[in-house]
Amino acid sequence: MTPLAGVLPAVTCSAQAAMLAGSLPTENGVVGNGWLFRETGEVRFWLQSNRLIEGETIYAAARRIARERGERFTCAKLFWWFNQGAPVDWSVTPKPHYGADGSKAFGIHGSPSELPAELEAALGAFPFHTFWGPLAGLAASQWIAAAAADVLRRRQPTLTLVYLPHLDYDLQRFGPDAACVPTRLAEVDACAGMVIDAAREIGALVVVVSEYGLVSVRRPVMINRVLREAGWLAVRPGPFGEMLDTFGSRAFAVADHQVAHVYVADPVFVPAVAGQLGEISGVDQVLDRAAQRELGLDHARSGELVVLAERDAWFAYPYWLDDAAAPDFARTVDIHRKPGYDPCELFIDPALCGPRLRVAARLLQKKLGMRYLMDVIPLDPSLVRGSHGLAPANPLDGPTFITATMSPNLPTRMTDLKPWLLQVMGLTDGA
Numbered sequence: 001m002t003p004l005a006g007v008l009p010a011v012t013c014s015a016q017a018a019m020l021a022g023s024l025p026t027e028n029g030v031v032g033n034g035w036l037f038r039e040t041g042e043v044r045f046w047l048q049s050n051r052l053i054e055g056e057t058i059y060a061a062a063r064r065i066a067r068e069r070g071e072r073f074t075c076a077k078l079f080w081w082f083n084q085g086a087p088v089d090w091s092v093t094p095k096p097h098y099g100a101d102g103s104k105a106f107g108i109h110g111s112p113s114e115l116p117a118e119l120e121a122a123l124g125a126f127p128f129h130t131f132w133g134p135l136a137g138l139a140a141s142q143w144i145a146a147a148a149a150d151v152l153r154r155r156q157p158t159l160t161l162v163y164l165p166h167l168d169y170d171l172q173r174f175g176p177d178a179a180c181v182p183t184r185l186a187e188v189d190a191c192a193g194m195v196i197d198a199a200r201e202i203g204a205l206v207v208v209v210s211e212y213g214l215v216s217v218r219r220p221v222m223i224n225r226v227l228r229e230a231g232w233l234a235v236r237p238g239p240f241g242e243m244l245d246t247f248g249s250r251a252f253a254v255a256d257h258q259v260a261h262v263y264v265a266d267p268v269f270v271p272a273v274a275g276q277l278g279e280i281s282g283v284d285q286v287l288d289r290a291a292q293r294e295l296g297l298d299h300a301r302s303g304e305l306v307v308l309a310e311r312d313a314w315f316a317y318p319y320w321l322d323d324a325a326a327p328d329f330a331r332t333v334d335i336h337r338k339p340g341y342d343p344c345e346l347f348i349d350p351a352l353c354g355p356r357l358r359v360a361a362r363l364l365q366k367k368l369g370m371r372y373l374m375d376v377i378p379l380d381p382s383l384v385r386g387s388h389g390l391a392p393a394n395p396l397d398g399p400t401f402i403t404a405t406m407s408p409n410l411p412t413r414m415t416d417l418k419p420w421l422l423q424v425m426g427l428t429d430g431a
Contacts, residue, residue: 001400001401001402002400002401002410002411002412003395003396003398003399003400003401003412004209004210004398004399004400004401004411004412004413004414004416004417005395005398005399005412005413005414006018006211006212006391006392006398006399006414007024007025007296007414007415008025008259008295008296008297008389008390008391009025009031009032009256009257009258009259009297009389009390010211010212010213010388010389010390010391010392010398010399011032011033011211011212011256011257011259011341011388011389012033012081012211013030013032013033013034013046013081013082014030014031014032014033015211015212015399015414016030016080016081016082016163016211017029017030017052017053017081017082018030018414018415019058019209019414019415019417019418020053020057020058020059020080020082020418021053021054021055021056021057021058021418022055022058022415022416022417022418022419023055023415024296024297024415025296025297025299025302026292026293026296026297026298026299027054027055027296027299028053028054028055029052029053029054029299029300029301030052030053030082031261031297031299031301031302032254032256032259032261033045033046033256033257033341034046034047034254034256034340034341035254035261035301035302035303036246036254036261036263036301036303038263038300041246041247042246043244043246043254043339043340044336045335045336045338045340045341046081046335046336048081048082048083048084048093048095049082049084049085050082050083050084050085050086050087051085052082053082057086057087057418058159058417058418058421058422059075059077059086059087059088059159060087061418061422061427062075062158062159062422062425062427063075063087065422065427065428066427072158073158073159073425073427074089074090074155074156074157074158074159075088075089075090075157075158075159075160075161076088076089076090076091076148076151076152076155076157076159076160076161077090077091077092077093077161078090078091078092078144078147078148078151078160078161078162078163079092079093079094079144079162079163079165080093080161080162080163081163083110084109088111089111089155089157090110090111090112090115090151090155090157091110091111091115092108092109092110092115092116092119092147093108093109093110094107094108094109094126094128094131095107095108095109096128106125106126106128106129107126107128108120108126108128119147119150119151122150123143123146123147123150124143126140126143127139127140127143128140131165132333132335132345133333133345133346134333134345134346134347134348134376134377136165136168136169136346137166137169137170138166138187138191140165140166141164141165141166141187141188141191142191142194144162144163144164144165144191145162145164145191145192145194145195146194148160148162148194148195148198149194149195149197149198150198152195152198152199152201152202152204153198153201153202156202156204158425159421159425160199160204162195164188164191164192164195166184166187166188166191167184167185167188168214169184169346170184171184171214171386172214172343172346172384172385172386172387173346173347173383173384173385173386174385174386175214175216175217175385175386176213176214176215176216176386177216178385192208205403205404205405205424206403206404207401207402207403207421208400208401208402208403209399209400209401209402209414209417210399210400211399212388212389212398212399213388213392213397213398213399214386214387214388215311215312215386215387215388215390215392215397216312216385216386217258217312217313217314217384217385217386217387218312218313218385219281219282219310219312219313219314220313220314220315220316220381220382220384221280221281221282221283221309221313221314221315221316222316222318222381223253223255223260223262223277223280223283223307223315223316224244224252224253224255224317224318224319224340225318225319225320225321226276226277226280227249227251227252227253227262227273227276227319228319228321229321230276231250232249232250232251232252232269232273232276233249233250233251233252233319234248234249234250235319235320236248237325240327240328240329241320241325241326241327241328241330242319242320242325242326242327243327244319244339246263246339249263249265250264250265250266250269250273251263251264251265251269251273252319252339253303253307253315253317253340254303254317254339254340255315255316255317255340255341256315256340256341256389257314257315257341257343257387257388257389258308258309258311258313258314258315258387258388258389258390259306259307259308259309259315259389259390260303260306260307260309260315261302261303261305261306262277262303262304262305262306262307263303263304264303264304264305267304270288270304270305273304273305274286274288274305277305277307282309282310282313283307283308283309283310283313284308284309284310284311285307285308286305286306286307286308287305287306287307287308288304288305289304291306292306308389308390309387309389309390311390311393314384314387314389315340316340316342316381317338317339317340317341317342318330318379318381319339323379326379328375330342330377330379331349331375331376331377331378331379332375332376332377333345333377342377343381343384343387344377344378344379344380344381344383344384345377346384347377347378347383348376348377348378349376349377349378349379349380350378350383351378351380352376399414401417405424407420407424
């Protein structure tokens with residue numbers, strides 16, 4: 001076991017892209033869990049397209065090298081991000097179905113197209129409601145682990161990528177020092193054990209990696225409200241609440257845990273916006289393009305400024321000044337519509353009277369075919385007790401690499417994983 005030097009931001013999509021591509025965000029383009037698409041003016045989070053990763057991924061490189069040698073390489077990608085369109089043999093990922101009337105039905109997607117149905121026939125329906133949201137917990141990781149074990153035993157891929165999300169949930173809800181953490185560790189250990197047992201049965205080497213370490217936080221930083229009060233951020237009022245107007249804003253922040261990309265419409269405003277941001281309580285650093293370049297984060301998708309929180313703080317996305325004007329999606333689990341990451345989606349609003357009854361009523365509306373909002377998410381970011389995104393103060397508190405081999409050149413950086421795995425599989429370029 002050895003610590004891994006991670007990437008900035010230390011968040012899921014950037015970390016997974018760094019491992020898959022063997023490069024930093026400045027090269028692979030994955031500058032966070034979401035960013036502003038400048039061409040359309042849309043902030044998009046949690047996109048699944050493999051084409052968002054710039055550069056050759058490990059499975060693409062392995063397949064190319066194997067083909068050149070006349071050898072066979074197969075890969076399974078199970079719940080790792082950037083799943084759709086990935087050049088792999090077997091894949092499964094969460095993907096709801098969306099109706100024309102705005103309704104949503106849980107589901108999983110994969111390739112070949114019959115694989116998700118085969119797994120659900122064997123294991124039961126994927127418990128989507130436990131993958132994210134107020135009920136997020138063990139059941140999702142158990143299902144993923146069982147599915148991975150099934151694919152390992154029946155397909156025996158050369159490389160299998162399995163993502164178990166379990167530890168994220170309560171460590172964000174209650175913090176890494178919470179009394180429940182040892183129990184959560186034992187639970188994820190049991191899930192990993194299911195995968196490890198199957199891997200050992202087929203003679204596969206087991207490698208365990210993590211994306212980041214979490215820290216205790218006590219201060220949400222309302223960065224967009226500061227920008228709005230200063231006159232930089234614009235909104236569009238409407239029948240569904242205030243919506244962020246990215247084209248009308250001179251500056252706004254895409255909040256992503258302890259890192260925020262700040263997009264500034266005109267370069268002439270950058271110094272003034274940077275000065276304003278630097279005065280916010282809870283802000284540690286404001287990075288211009290030169291500083292981003294030094295940290296491997298300078299990319300066209302990055303904000304003109306990148307803001308880092310102090311270690312006990314994190315950035316909340318709300319841009320409205322009055323909760324009565326909050327957009328309708330703010331009180332729902334809606335990871336694709338919100339222009340920032342919202343860990344409040346892990347909670348049911350404690351201010352609700354009879355929350356279970358409210359949920360039941362909404363589910364009844366859904367069953368009857370009525371339009372409804374599952375509006376049970378709180379707007380209070382002070383509920384959140386754990387976050388991530390920064391480099392760890394102590395390397396032992398950051399990402400970890402574990403394996404059973406005594407290779408003399410174990411990876412020390414997240415970007416080393418791709419070349420190391422290619423070497424272990426005997427697929428290094430030029431070998």
